[in-house]
Every structure is written in C-alpha cells, then in structure tokens.
Amino acid sequence: xxxxxxxxxxxxxxxxxxxxxxxxxxxxxxxxxxxxxxxxxxxxxxxxxxxxxxxxxxxxxxxxxxxxxxxxxxxxxxxxxxxxxxxxxxxxxxxxxxxxxxxxxxxxxxxxxxxxxxxxxxxxxxxxxxxxxxxxxxxxxxxxxxxxxxxxxxxxxxxxxxxxxxxxxxxxxxxxxxxxxxxxxxxxxxxxxxxxxxxxxxxxxxxxxxxxxxxxxxxxxxxxxxxxxxxxxxxxxxxxxxxxxxxxxxxxxxxxxxxxxxxxxxxxxxxxxxxxxxxxxxxxxxxxxxxxxxxxxxxxxxxxxxxxxxxxxxxxxxxxxxxxxxxxxxxxxxxxxxxxxxxxxxxxxxxxxxxxxxxxxxxxxxxxxxxxxxxxxxxxxxxxxxxxxxxxxxxxxxxxxxxxxxxxxxxxxxxxxxxxxxxxxxxxxxxxxxxxxxxxxxxxxxxxxxxxxxxxxxxxxxxxxxxxxxxxxxxxxxxxxxxxxxxxxxxxxxxxxxxxxx
Amino acid sequence: xxxxxxxxxxxxxxxxxxxxxxxxxxxxxxxxxxxxxxxxxxxxxxxxxxxxxxxxxxxxxxxxxxxxxxxxxxxxxxxxxxxxxxxxxxxxxxxxxxxxxxxxxxxxxxxxxxxxxxxxxxxxxxxxxxxxxxxxxxxxxxxxxxxxxxxxxxxxxxxxxxxxxxxxxxxxxxxxxxxxxxxxxxxxxxxxxxxxxxxxxxxxxxxxxxxxxxxxxxxxxxxxxxxxxxxxxxxxxxxxxxxxxxxxxxxxxxxxxxxxxxxxxxxxxxxxxxxxxxxxxx
Numbered sequence: 187x188x189x190x191x192x193x194x195x196x197x198x199x200x201x202x203x204x205x206x207x208x209x210x211x212x213x214x215x216x217x218x219x220x221x222x223x224x225x226x227x228x229x230x231x232x233x234x235x236x237x238x239x240x241x242x243x244x245x246x247x248x249x250x251x252x253x254x255x256x257x258x259x260x261x262x263x264x265x266x267x268x269x270x271x272x273x274x275x276x277x278x279x280x281x282x283x284x285x286x287x288x289x290x291x292x293x294x295x296x297x298x299x300x301x302x303x304x305x306x307x308x309x310x311x312x313x314x315x316x317x318x319x320x321x322x323x324x325x326x327x328x329x330x331x332x333x334x335x336x337x338x339x340x341x342x343x344x345x346x347x348x349x350x351x352x353x354x355x356x357x358x359x360x361x362x363x364x365x366x367x368x369x370x371x372x373x374x375x376x377x378x379x380x381x382x383x384x385x386x387x388x389x390x391x392x393x394x395x396x397x398x399x400x401x402x403x404x405x406x407x408x409x410x411x412x413x414x415x416x417x418x419x420x421x422x423x424x425x426x427x428x429x430x431x432x433x434x435x436x437x438x439x440x441x442x443x444x445x446x447x448x449x450x451x452x453x454x455x456x457x458x459x460x461x462x463x464x465x466x467x468x469x470x471x472x473x474x475x476x477x478x479x480x481x482x483x484x485x486x487x488x489x490x491x492x493x494x495x496x497x498x499x500x501x502x503x504x505x506x507x508x509x510x511x512x513x514x515x516x517x518x519x520x521x522x523x524x525x526x527x528x529x530x531x532x533x534x535x536x537x538x539x540x541x542x543x544x545x546x547x548x549x550x551x552x553x554x555x556x557x558x559x560x561x562x563x564x565x566x567x568x569x570x571x572x573x574x575x576x577x578x579x580x581x582x583x584x585x586x587x588x589x590x591x592x593x594x595x596x597x598x599x600x601x602x603x604x605x606x607x608x609x610x611x612x613x614x615x616x617x618x619x620x621x622x623x624x625x626x627x628x629x630x631x632x633x634x635x636x637x638x639x640x641x642x643x644x645x646x647x648x649x650x651x652x653x654x655x656x657x658x659x660x661x662x663x664x665x666x667x668x669x670x671x672x673x674x675x676x677x678x679x680x681x682x683x684x685x686x687x688x
Numbered sequence: 689x690x691x692x693x694x695x696x697x698x699x700x701x702x703x704x705x706x707x708x709x710x711x712x713x714x715x716x717x718x719x720x721x722x723x724x725x726x727x728x729x730x731x732x733x734x735x736x737x738x739x740x741x742x743x744x745x746x747x748x749x750x751x752x753x754x755x756x757x758x759x760x761x762x763x764x765x766x767x768x769x770x771x772x773x774x775x776x777x778x779x780x781x782x783x784x785x786x787x788x789x790x791x792x793x794x795x796x797x798x799x800x801x802x803x804x805x806x807x808x809x810x811x812x813x814x815x816x817x818x819x820x821x822x823x824x825x826x827x828x829x830x831x832x833x834x835x836x837x838x839x840x841x842x843x844x845x846x847x848x849x850x851x852x853x854x855x856x857x858x859x860x861x862x863x864x865x866x867x868x869x870x871x872x873x874x875x876x877x878x879x880x881x882x883x884x885x886x887x888x889x890x891x892x893x894x895x896x897x898x899x900x901x902x903x904x905x906x907x908x909x910x911x912x913x914x915x916x917x918x919x920x921x922x923x924x925x926x927x928x929x930x931x932x933x934x935x936x937x938x939x940x941x942x943x944x945x946x947x948x949x950x951x952x953x954x955x956x957x958x959x960x961x962x963x964x965x966x967x968x969x970x
Contacts, residue, residue, distance in 0.1 A: 332818075441930070448927035453920025460930065617929070636964055646966045653817035657825050657961045662910070663930045668961050671815055671825060676956065684953040685913070688923030688933035 212523060215530040217319045222306040224313075224394065227258040230266055230417060231400040233273035234410030240265040245419075247393055250316035251527050251536035251571040259393050262416035267385075267425040270414040274356045274383040275431050277411030282353045282381040286342030293338030293378060295406040300331040303402070307395060311367055312527045314394040316536030316572070317490050319528050322367075329652060330371035333670075336654035337375035340675060344380065347672055351679040353381030354457055355433035360423045360447075361396075362439045363389035363538055364493040364594075370396045372669050373436055374413055375654075380678040382434070383412050387426050390419040391539050424450070432456055434678065438495070440592075441618070441663050448688075457687045459667025459677045461495065461659055463592040464620030467613035468498030468649065469603075469635065472507045474625035478647070480511070480518050483598070486623055486649040488522060488534055488576055492596040493542070495664075496621035498649055500589060502609055505602040512580060512600060516561050519576045524565045534596060537572040546574055546595035553579050553588035558599070584615055592618070606631065610638045619661030623649045642668070697724040697869065699731060699893060700876030702738030703886025709734070714895065718779035718868040727894035729902045732861065735890040736908050739832040739859035742887025747829050747857030749885070751805035754857065758804070761882040762797035765790065768878055772871055776843060779868035789844045792946045796844070799950045800851040807856055810952060811959060820968045827959040829857035830932055831910035834903040836863045836896065838915035840940045843871040848943060849913050849936060850889060852954035858911070860889045863903065869893040901925055904933075911958045932957055 227244060229236040241263035246255040262270070281289070300307065307330075308322040317326075344351060357377045361369035366388055377384050388396035396415050403413055416422060420443075427435050427447050434457040437447050441462040451458055468486050470479050486498025503511050527535030537543045554560055562575040574595055582589050582599040589599050603609040613622060622641040624632050636644045642660045645651060652658065657671035667677040698705040710728035715721075746754070765772070769790045776786035807827055815823040833853045838845035842865035850860050864872040876891045892899065903912060904925035911932035914922060918935045926933045934957045942948055 445927045445930060448930065449924040452923030452927070453918050455918055462930070632966070636962075641962070642960060643963045644965070646964060648821065648965055648967050651817070651819070651821060651823075651965050653815065653819075653823065656815040656817050656823045656963050656965070657813070658963065659961065661830075661960050661962075665930060666932050671961075671963075672813055673811070673825065673961050681953050683948060683951050685934035685936050685957060686918055688918055688926065688935065 212531045216526065217309055217312075217528045217530060219309050219313070219528070222309065224257050224310070228260060228393070228397050228417070230260050230262055230270065231397065231415040232266070232270045233414065234404065236400070239263070240269070245390065247314060247391060249313050250538050251568070253570055256314060257394065259390070259417045262418040262422045264425045266416055267422060267429060270385045270416045271356060271358070271426075271429045271431050273411035273414050274385050277409060278353070278355050278383045281383050281409060281412050284381070286344060289378060289381065290338045290341035292406055292408050293334050293341060293375060296402055296408070297331045297334035297338060299402045299405050300327070300334065300399075304328065304331070307367060307398065309528070310398060311395045312535070315363065315366060315392045316527050316538050318532040318535045319530055320532065321490060326365055326368045329654075330368045333371040333375045333654045337379035341379040344675065344679070348675065348679050348681055351681045354678060354680050355382060356431055357382045357384050357434045357436060357678070358426045358429065358432040359384060359386045359436045360426065360439065361386065361388055363392040364490060364495070366392040367395035367399065369438055370399055373438075376669070376674055376678050377436075378412065380675055382678055385414045385416060385426060387416050387418065387423050390417065393417045427451060430454070434458070436677070437461070444665060452688055455686060457677060459669075460665035461667070461669060462620075462663065462665040463618055464495045464497070464660065464664050465500055465590065465592050465616050465618045466496055466498045466621040466623065466641065467500045467502050467639070468623040469609050469613060469625065470501065470503045470507070470511060471626035471628070471631065472504040473627045475627065475647070476507070476511065476514065479625040480514050482623065482625060482647070482649040483515060484518055484522070487598040488596050489650050491534055491537055491574070493538055493594055494650065496643060496650070498621070498623045499593060499598060501598055501600045502603050502612055503600060505604050508602050512578070516578060519561075519563050519578060522563055522565070522576050524563070524573065524576065525568060534576060537574050537595065540572055542594065543572040543574060546593055546597065549588055549591060549593045550577065550597060553582070553586060553599070556583075556586045556588070558582045558586055558588060584612060590616065606635060610635065614638070614640050617663040620664035621645065697722065697873050697893065699725055699727055700873065700879065700889075700891040701731070701735045702742070702890065703880060705876065708894070716779070716867050716869055719870055722778070722870065724869050724873070724893050727892035727899065729899065731892055732899060732902050732906065735861045735892060736832055736906055738887035739861050739890055740887075740908065742885050742889070743829070743832055743857070743859035745885035746859055746888040751807070754804040754855070755801050757883045758797060758851075758855070759801035761878065762794050762801060764878045764882050765794045765797055769794070772843060772874060775871035775874045778870050779842065788944070789841050792944070793844050793847050795946050796847055796851060796949055800855050803855050807955065807959070811956065811961070815963065817965070821965050822968050823963060823965045825961050825963045827856065828962055830958045830960055831858060832861065832908065833858045833911040833913060833958050834861050834906070834909045836900050836903060836912075836914040836916075837865055837872060838936070838940065839865045839867050841943050842868040843875065844943050845915065846872040846875060848949045849915060852951070853911070853913060853958050854889065856955055856959045858958055859887060861903070861909065862889065862891050863896060863899055864891055864893045866894070866896050904931070913958070
C-alpha cells in the first residue's frame with residue numbers, strides 16, 4: 187500500500203491570511219547538472235582503486251524523485267568484504283606510523299578538494315537521495331568538508347588530550363541513506379585523524395556520493411587501502427561487521443540493526459559505537475517566541491523530509507497555547523514547497539525510497555486508526571517518484587504508535603502538557619534518547635529542563651544544528667559513543683589502562 | 689564466658705539488609721563454615737527498582753556533596769578496617785594482605801572523593817561552533833549500572849569497579865565475589881553509614897552463573913561492568929536495551945597497584961555527554 191493518505195483536514199488559509207495558492211506558482215529554478223557525469227557502472231573502491239566485485243553482481247541506484255535509475259552499483263559479497271578488510275589491514279601499520287602532521291595534511295587536502303567540487307557533490311547527493319538541493323548545497327556538503335578540516339587539526343594534537351593513545355587498527359563503518367556524504371565524513375574523518383584505516387559501507391540506496399568521495403581520496407593522494415568503500419545491502423553490512431579482523435565498528439542506523447550489531451561483535455574485543463534512532467521531544471512553553479518556535483518546529487520535523495534520526499517528531503506544546511500554536515503551525519506547513527529536489531526553491535524533496543514511503547504510510551494509517559487527527563498540506567505532488575505530504579497529527583495519546591515509534595518521515599505528532607514536570611515526564615517517556623528541543627523565553631527554565639531530559643543533544647530556542655566541534659550522540663537505546671568534538675575522538679583510540687569493550 | 693554473637697550475611701538493597709526473597713543460602717567456597725544469603729533474579733529486580741530511586745537522589749546531589757559522601761566512605765572504611773580485615777581473613781586472605789587490601793581501598797575512596805566536582809571540567813567542553821550559537825557539553829550519569837565484581841580481591845575489587853561508576857552519579861547494583869562474599873557484603877554496612885541515599889548502591893550475593901545473565905538482560909539496567917574476560921553471551925543479552933558494556937580483565941595481582949585503578953577511563957564508559965545549543969542574540 188504505497189499511497190498518500192488522503193488528507194482528512196486539508197489546511198486552508200484562514201481569515202486575514204494572504205494566500206496566492208496555485209494562482210501565482212513559483213517560477214522553476216532547477217540546478218543544472220551539465221557540469222558533472224555519472225558513470226553507468228561503479229565498482230568497489232578497494233586498495234586505492236575501483237575494482238569489479240568478485241560477486242559479479244550489480245544493482246541499480248535510482249533517483250527517488252523520478253524513479254529513474256542513475257547507475258549500476260557493485261554488490262560486495264563475503265569475498266569482496268574480505269579483500270577490503272585485508273587492504274585496510276595492510277595499510278594500517280604505515281598509516282598509523284605516519285606522523286600526525288602528515289595525516290593532518292591528507293585530511294586538509296580532502297577537505298579542500300571536497301569544497302572545490304562542492305556543487306558537483308550537492309547535485310549528485312540530491313539526485314541519489316531526493317533531498318532538496320538547498321540542503322545538500324548549504325548543509326550536507328559544507329558540513330562534510332568542515333568535518334575533514336576539523337579532524338585534520340586533531341591528527342597532530344591527540345597527545346594533548348589522550349597521552350599515550352594509539353590507533354585501534356581497522357574500523358568497519360556502516361552508514362545510512364539519510365545523509366550519505368555527511369555520514370561518510372562523520373565516520374571517516376575521525377578514524378583517519380586518529381590513525382585508523384577504514385572499510386566503509388554506504389547504504390545501498392544512496393552510494394554515489396561515497397563512491398565519488400573515493401575520487402577525492404585518490405586526488406588527495408591518500409595512501410592505498412587507508413579508506414575502502416564497499417557497496418551492497420544489509421548482507422554486505424553484516425559480512426563487514428562480522429569480519430574477524432576489525433578492531434572497531436561504527437554504525438549509524440536503526441536501533442533494531444544496532445542491537446543486532448552489538449550482538450554480532452559480542453565477545454570479540456571490538457570497540458563499538460552506535461548512533462541509532464530517536465523520537466525527539468520538542469517542548470514549546472507558552473512564553474516562547476511563537477513565530478520563531480514555529481520555524482524551529484518546522485525545521486525540526488520537515489528538514490530532510492523528516493529522514494533525520496534526531497528529528498523533533500514529538501511536539502509537546504503547553505496547553506494554554508496549543509490551539510493558537512497548532513493553527514499557526516498548520517498555516518506554516520501549507521507554505522512548504524514540496525517538489526523537485528533539484529529546484530532551488532524546494533523546501534521538501536522526495537521520500538528516499540518506496541520502502542520508506544510504505545513504512546510512513548503504514549504508521550500514518552495506524553495513527554488514524556488509533557484515533558489521532560491527521561492534518562496534511564494541500565500541495566501538488568509530482569506524478570512520478572515517492573512523495574509524502576507534510577503532515578501533523580493532533581489529538582495524539584502517548585500510547586499511540588505514532589507517538590512511540592520512529593516514523594522517519596515528515597510526520598509530526600502533537601501532544602500537550604501543563605507543568606514543566608509533566609513536560610519532563612512525557613518527553614522522557616521513550617526508550618530513545620537522541621535529541622530534544624526546548625522553546626521558552628526563560629533561561630533558568632531551559633537549564634532546568636535540559637538537565638532533566640534524557641537526550642544527547644538539546645537544542646534550546648533552535649533546532650537541528652550540527653557542528654564537528656559539538657559532540658553528537660544518544661542516551662539509552664539511541665546508542666552510545668559520541669561523534670564530533672574532543673569526546674568523539676575517544677571511540678577511535680586505544681588508551682592505556684582502559685576497560686575492555688564487550 | 690559470653691557466647692559471641694554471630695553475623696548473618698544478608699543482601700544490601702535500598703539501604704536495608706534483606707534476606708533473599710528465595711530464602712536460599714549457599715556456602716562460599718572460601719568460607720565453607722558460613723552460609724550466605726543467595727540472591728535470586730527477583731532480588732535483582734528489587735535491587736534495580738531501589739537503584740532507580742537511589743539514582744535520582746544521588747545524581748541530583750551536588751558534586752560537592754557527592755565528594756563529601758565518598759570521603760565519608762573513606763572515613764567509615766578506616767574506622768571499620770579491623771572488622772574488614774577479619775572478614776577478609778575468614779576467606780583465607782593473610783593478615784598482611786588483608787591489611788594492605790583495606791588500606792588500598794581507603795586510598796581509592798579518597799581519590800574518588802575528590803573527583804565528582806572535577807568531572808565536568810575534565811570530560812565536558814565548550815564547543816566552538818559556527819554561527820551565533822553558544823554550545824557546551826556536560827556529562828551525566830548513564831543511570832543504573834550493574835557491576836559483577838571480581839572473585840579476588842573481593843573487597844578492593846568490588847570498590848575498584850563500583851567507585852568509577854558511582855562517582856558520576858550512577859547507581860549501582862553489584863554482585864559480590866561468589867567465593868568470598870563476606871568482606872564485600874560487609875561493605876554494605878560501610879555504605880549504609882556513609883550518607884549515600886538509599887538505593888545508590890545495592891549488593892547482592894549469589895551464584896555468578898545464575899545471576900550474571902539476568903544483569904545483562906534486565907531492561908532497566910543502563911550499563912554493565914563485568915570483571916573478567918569479555919563474554920559473548922553477556923554482551924549479547926545486554927544488547928536488548930543497548931547497554932553500555934565494559935569488562936575489567938585485570939588479574940588479581942594487578943589490583944595491588946592502586947595507581948592502576950585510578951583512571952578516568954573507567955569513569956568514561958558510564959557517563960553520557962549531553963550537548964546543549966542556544967542562540968546568541970541581542
């Protein structure tokens with residue numbers, strides 16, 4: 187059942203609101219794609235070069251906005267995984283022995299080349315992922331380059347913070363499809379800075395930017411085998427994390443798969459960091475600057491089509507302002523421009539895949555069945571591709587599936603609270619703990635609440651801000667370990683006299 | 689001649705000294721003449737409930753107060769050192785070694801007493817982020833942490849594993865050395881008189897082969913510190929709620945070097961880094 191749920195309550199402009207509706211549509215402003223090419227077929231990046239897979243199997247990656255195939259991608263089997271791990275293992279001693287200063291220089295080069303080719307990366311990412319070009323151009327690509335630049339600076343300063351620490355060795359990394367290039371940067375940059383070598387498996391539905399990143403590594407002259415990228419589906423990922431020669435596994439993805447990985451590395455003395463799902467509470471108090479809070483809530487849930495582990499998917503709004511807030515929110519939602527991701531005016535692009543769209547539809551149907559009220563933007567959706575209207579559920583109970591499970595789509599659930607204590611109680615009523623948001627004009631209350639929320643990142647009077655200098659990661663079933671900041675280095679280092687991993 | 693009053697070795701849960709709900713007991717291999725209460729899975733569940741309550745009170749105490757309570761722990765260890773030495777001697781530790789172990793335990797408690805109010809500056813940070821934002825990272829306890837203590841040294845081993853967990857504001861449910869539980873159970877009396885909020889630390893005695901797996905699979909335990917080599921079955925069970933799992937595979941002899949036990953790296957696995965952001969504007 188892949189269809190958008192017909193909106194039960196379509197948002198219309200109310201009295202006193204200007205709405206040009208469909209009378210004056212935005213002029214099209216598509217980004218051009220003539221400045222780069224996509225190969226018909228990509229091999230695996232092992233030991234510094236692209237090679238055909240031993241499996242001889244390929245699969246297609248396609249543009250979720252058009253359903254057009256973009257390229258054929260190699261499927262790495264166990265033999266391919268073994269070759270990649272061997273290459274990383276061979277490269278490890280020399281890479282570790284290299285001075286921090288030289289490792290830094292490679293990372294600086296990578297950061298520079300990435301920025302130089304930023305437009306190409308932004309377009310490629312948008313084509314392969316379905317997210318708006320405005321986001322890839324302004325967030326994904328510059329932030330990815332910044333991650334390499336930031337960690338370059340750590341490579342020759344590790345002794346300042348972790349005296350006597352050494353690299354772990356070979357790191358296996360498995361990343362999701364929601365921020366393909368950015369996640370690759372989050373994983374690879376700290377691993378290289380700390381002297382580890384890498385085998386990275388990007389998601390099967392969005393591998394193009396990670397493969398192109400390999401061209402950057404080649405251009406930067408990165409020694410062979412220091413980074414290897416193998417493409418494939420869950421089987422490839424499973425083969426990678428089960429490989430006996432890994433010293434560390436880093437995973438970003440669903441909590442369910444994270445638990446499987448924790449089980450599969452058990453007893454092998456493998457370091458593990460997990461960055462898993464979330465169901466963030468976004469708490470709005472009656473004294474919040476309301477229009478700013480609306481923007482924050484919209485940014486929190488509709489950024490990247492809601493395909494964000496730290497998305498502010500549970501809005502908790504103080505009862506006294508609920509009605510007004512929801513009215514304004516629905517109006518604002520109506521203004522979101524959904525459509526061609528390559529268009530520079532687009533706010534929300536395509537749902538990443540058919541599977542994800544099915545899951546979103548399934549959960550939204552459950553929300554309706556359980557008695558919540560669905561509101562959807564009345565926007566025109568393209569006929570091809572995978573799309574879902576920006577959606578808000580009101581009359582939601584804490585027990586509803588839509589209030590408990592990660593939807594990973596542009597669907598917000600709205601609940602209310604009266605007192606700050608109740609906000610804490612409801613916000614923490616989840617097994618996740620990745621992020622949270624707070625909107626209030628009262629500084630003391632922000633700190634009071636932030637202290638009590640079980641979440642690894644708390645955005646106050648803002649939302650969805652990321653920076654390589656700021657540690658990111660979850661409490662509870664949102665995983666463990668941090669990425670970014672001084673704290674993020676720890677998971678890639680072997681420090682003297684530490685406890686052993688499970 | 690007056691007949692001596694003998695002690696019953698009971699559990700320490702929620703600040704009280706209950707027997708096991710199972711009414712079982714066992715004879716530890718190092719002290720055959722003594723019956724010790726043998727905790728059950730239900731006792732573990734009760735202890736986790738108590739720890740959840742204790743954790744709230746313990747972690748919301750100021751760092752200064754936590755330091756004072758840990759210092760009080762050192763004071764109580766000192767005043768009871770003779771009794772603790774006797775408990776150790778019961779399980780075959782020589783007098784000289786028992787004394788050394790108790791002194792090392794006191795030294796360790798003192799080191800940790802000074803740590804709670806340093807942790808934020810050691811592990812937290814202000815983050816130089818782009819844009820008009822103030823960003824900082826604080827550290828918080830993971831919550832309730834299970835500790836499976838080493839068989840030997842039974843007293844120092846228990847403290848060496850519990851203190852790095854406690855210091856950041858976690859509550860502990862610990863399983864004592866199976867073969868020599870007397871001294872670590874007697875620690876309950878020390879904890880009980882050191883002003884820890886009830887439930888901050890809970891001590892169970894019993895069979896490791898029976899209880900360790902229940903520590904691992906309990907959904908309301910957030911972390912697990914296990915003495916011994918990494919054990920795949922334990923870690924696998926712990927994955928059900930994404931527990932933070934660490935193993936301490938120090939050989940017994942290594943515990944003699946107290947400096948080896950004073951490590952921030954033992955504290956780190958059971959704290960959570962929380963990053964806050966706020967706009968900077970007029």
